[in-house]
Amino acid sequence: MTAGRLSSRLAWYARRLSAMSTAEVAHRVGELARKRSARLVQPGWARFDVGDGPLPVFPVAIDPALADADLLARWDRVAELAMARRHHFLGREWPPAGEASLWHFDPCSRREWPRDRYCFDINYRHSDVYGDVKYVWEINRLQYLQPIAALAARTGRAELGAFVSDEIAGWIADNPPFHGINWPSGIELALRAISVLVATRLVGDDAFSPAARRSIRAFLAATGTWLRRYPSRFSSANNHLIAEAVGLYVIATACPDLPAAKSWRAYARRVLAEEADRQFHADGIGAEQSPTYTAFTLELYLTAARVGQAAGDPLPQAVLQKLAAVGEALTWFMDENGAVPRIGDDDEGRVIVSDPDADRHYVASVVSAAAAVCDRPDIAPPAAPPHLRDLVFGRRLAPVKGVGVRTFPEGGYTVLRDRVHGRQLVLAMDHGPLGFLSIAAHGHADTLAVWLDYGGKALLADAGTYLYHAGGAWRDAFRGTPLHNTLSIGGESSSLVSGAFNWKTKAQARGLVVDERLDAFSCAAAHDGYRARFGVAHARLLRRLSADTFHIEDRLDGAAAPTETVAISFLSGEGVDIRATDRPGTFDFVADGLPLMRLAGPQGWAATLESGREAGRLGWRSPCFGVKVPSAQLVFRGSAPPGGTMRTEMRLL
Structure with a gap:
C-alpha cells in the first residue's frame, strides 16, 4: 500500500x-x-451441509403467464446477452474475463479481486488496485438470473433453466464461505440469496440435481449465518440493515428446516417492525433523503410483507400503513410519466430485477407494488413500465395526482403541483436534514435546492451520483453544493464532505414558513452551513407571483458580507439546453427546440453557461451510476451585502 x-x-x-x-x-x-x-474457520461448504431436502424457493408464487409479449422479448434479450457473457451493469460493459473468475473480475481495472483471502482482510474501501467494488458486487447479486428464470418458466426452454442452474452452481463452487470479495457485505449476501430463491421458484425442481439442491441449502445456511453474525448497527443501520433482515426473513421462510431458521425469522421480523419508523420519517419521506433509496428500502419492506402474507405471517398493520404513507409521499414528486427527481444518491439498488428498460422509472414501479401489497389504489402512480416486479407484488396504476401544495416537515420538502399553460408542473424545495444517521451516507449538500419539472422535462435537475468508492474528487463534486440548484460561497459546499460516505459538517435547516395556498404559494427557510466559515446564514424564499411566474429570493444574514464570490446555480436535466436571450442576464430553458422557461438572474450579477468543465467540475450530470455527461448549468456570480436580496425570476412559457 x-x-x-x-x-x-x-x-x-x-x-x-x-x-x-x-x-x-x-x-x-x-x-x-x-x-x-471466524478467520480460523476452515473454508468450504461442508460445515454448512444440512443434508438432503426439498429445493428452497422464494415463498411467493410467481406466474410468468402474466407477462406480455414486450416483456418476454426484453427478457429474451437479457438471456441472449448473459449467455454470451455480454454483461452490462452500472454503465459498464464487462470485457471478457479470460482465465479470471467472472465472480471476482473488475470490468474497469480488468483485475481479479482476491479469491482465497479471508473476506474481512480484503481492503475494498481503499484499494487503488482493483477498482470500485460496486462493479464486482453488482454482477454477484445474480439478479440477471431472475428474468432468465422467468423466461424459462414461461417458454419451457430447457437451456435457459440449465443456464440458471449452472450459474448458481458455478457461484457456489467459486465462492467458498467467508473467503473472497463476495462475503464481507451483508446487503450483497441478502440480495444474492433473494435472487437465487426467485430463480429456483421459477425454473423449478427439474433444473436441479439432488446434489445441486443440497448445495443451495448449504449456501442459504452459510448466508443466513453470516447475516445474523454481522448485522449493520448504529451509524450503519440504514438500508443495509433492512436488506439483511429481509434476506434472513426470506431465507428462514423458504428453508424452515435450517437449524437457526426459527430464530432468524423472529429476529428479522422484530428488526423490520422496529425500524419502519426510523427508516422513514413520520411524513413518509425516506430518512436517506433520496427518492430512489427510499424506493429501494420500500421494495425491501414490500418483499418481506409479500412473503409474510404468503406464509400466513403478515407484518404488523402499522408497518403496512407506514409503507403506504411512503408510497403516497413519493407520488407527490412524480410527474405524469412516472419520473421523479434524482435527489441524493442513487446506485441503482434493486430487489426484483427485470431488464434495463423496465427500471427507467424504478420509483414508480415500486410505488405501484406498494399500492397492490398495501391495498391502497389511491397511492398508485400514473405510469410504470411492465416489470417482473408486477408478477411478485401485483400492479396498480391510477390517474395523475391532482394539483396542490404539500409540505413534508420531518422529511424536509415542500412540493407544488399544478398545470400551467396546459403542461404539468412539479416544483420542489429542500429544507430538510442532510441524510440519515450520524454519517448521512447518501445525502447531498443540497439544502434549499429547488427542482422543477415542466411538461415532462426536468428543467432544474439534480446532478446525480456518478461513483462511490472510486469517485475521489468527483464523488465530492457530485455531492457538493456547486452542482446543485442553490447558493454556494467561494465554491464551497453548505455541508463539507469527509470521505465517500462521511461529512465533516452538516448544514441544519430552520425557520420553515410555508403558504400552501396554490395561487399564493411561498416557502421560506434558512440554513447555518456557512455560519462558521463565513459568518452568515443562507435564507431562501420561493414564492409564486402569478400562474406562470415564480421568484427565488436569496439572502445572506450576518454581521458582514462574505469576501468570497457568491454563486447561484441552475442545472438542467436530460434533453434540456440553456440559451442566452437578447436581454442581459436572461436565459431560456429549451427542450425539443421549444423554450419552456425564461430565467432572469440577480440584477447586475455576471452569468456564465457551463457544460462539462473539468476545472471546478461544473456542468455535469450523472444519468446513472458510473456515468457522467456534460449538462448545461447556468451560474450567476456576484457579491452579496448582508441582508440584501438576490432575486431570480422563473417564468414558465
Whole structure:
C-alpha cells in the first residue's frame, strides 16, 4: 500500500470513529473480535451441509403467464446477452474475463479481486488496485438470473433453466464461505440469496440435481449465518440493515428446516417492525433523503410483507400503513410519466430485477407494488413500465395526482403541483436534514435546492451520483453544493464532505414558513452551513407571483458580507439546453427546440453557461451510476451585502 493510500485509510478510520457513540465503539470492538475468531474457520461448504431436502424457493408464487409479449422479448434479450457473457451493469460493459473468475473480475481495472483471502482482510474501501467494488458486487447479486428464470418458466426452454442452474452452481463452487470479495457485505449476501430463491421458484425442481439442491441449502445456511453474525448497527443501520433482515426473513421462510431458521425469522421480523419508523420519517419521506433509496428500502419492506402474507405471517398493520404513507409521499414528486427527481444518491439498488428498460422509472414501479401489497389504489402512480416486479407484488396504476401544495416537515420538502399553460408542473424545495444517521451516507449538500419539472422535462435537475468508492474528487463534486440548484460561497459546499460516505459538517435547516395556498404559494427557510466559515446564514424564499411566474429570493444574514464570490446555480436535466436571450442576464430553458422557461438572474450579477468543465467540475450530470455527461448549468456570480436580496425570476412559457 502506498503512503498516500495508507494515510487516506487512516483518515477514513478517524472520521468513522468520530461519528460513533460510545455504545457503537463497544459494538465495533466486539464485532472485530468475532471477525478475527471466524478467520480460523476452515473454508468450504461442508460445515454448512444440512443434508438432503426439498429445493428452497422464494415463498411467493410467481406466474410468468402474466407477462406480455414486450416483456418476454426484453427478457429474451437479457438471456441472449448473459449467455454470451455480454454483461452490462452500472454503465459498464464487462470485457471478457479470460482465465479470471467472472465472480471476482473488475470490468474497469480488468483485475481479479482476491479469491482465497479471508473476506474481512480484503481492503475494498481503499484499494487503488482493483477498482470500485460496486462493479464486482453488482454482477454477484445474480439478479440477471431472475428474468432468465422467468423466461424459462414461461417458454419451457430447457437451456435457459440449465443456464440458471449452472450459474448458481458455478457461484457456489467459486465462492467458498467467508473467503473472497463476495462475503464481507451483508446487503450483497441478502440480495444474492433473494435472487437465487426467485430463480429456483421459477425454473423449478427439474433444473436441479439432488446434489445441486443440497448445495443451495448449504449456501442459504452459510448466508443466513453470516447475516445474523454481522448485522449493520448504529451509524450503519440504514438500508443495509433492512436488506439483511429481509434476506434472513426470506431465507428462514423458504428453508424452515435450517437449524437457526426459527430464530432468524423472529429476529428479522422484530428488526423490520422496529425500524419502519426510523427508516422513514413520520411524513413518509425516506430518512436517506433520496427518492430512489427510499424506493429501494420500500421494495425491501414490500418483499418481506409479500412473503409474510404468503406464509400466513403478515407484518404488523402499522408497518403496512407506514409503507403506504411512503408510497403516497413519493407520488407527490412524480410527474405524469412516472419520473421523479434524482435527489441524493442513487446506485441503482434493486430487489426484483427485470431488464434495463423496465427500471427507467424504478420509483414508480415500486410505488405501484406498494399500492397492490398495501391495498391502497389511491397511492398508485400514473405510469410504470411492465416489470417482473408486477408478477411478485401485483400492479396498480391510477390517474395523475391532482394539483396542490404539500409540505413534508420531518422529511424536509415542500412540493407544488399544478398545470400551467396546459403542461404539468412539479416544483420542489429542500429544507430538510442532510441524510440519515450520524454519517448521512447518501445525502447531498443540497439544502434549499429547488427542482422543477415542466411538461415532462426536468428543467432544474439534480446532478446525480456518478461513483462511490472510486469517485475521489468527483464523488465530492457530485455531492457538493456547486452542482446543485442553490447558493454556494467561494465554491464551497453548505455541508463539507469527509470521505465517500462521511461529512465533516452538516448544514441544519430552520425557520420553515410555508403558504400552501396554490395561487399564493411561498416557502421560506434558512440554513447555518456557512455560519462558521463565513459568518452568515443562507435564507431562501420561493414564492409564486402569478400562474406562470415564480421568484427565488436569496439572502445572506450576518454581521458582514462574505469576501468570497457568491454563486447561484441552475442545472438542467436530460434533453434540456440553456440559451442566452437578447436581454442581459436572461436565459431560456429549451427542450425539443421549444423554450419552456425564461430565467432572469440577480440584477447586475455576471452569468456564465457551463457544460462539462473539468476545472471546478461544473456542468455535469450523472444519468446513472458510473456515468457522467456534460449538462448545461447556468451560474450567476456576484457579491452579496448582508441582508440584501438576490432575486431570480422563473417564468414558465
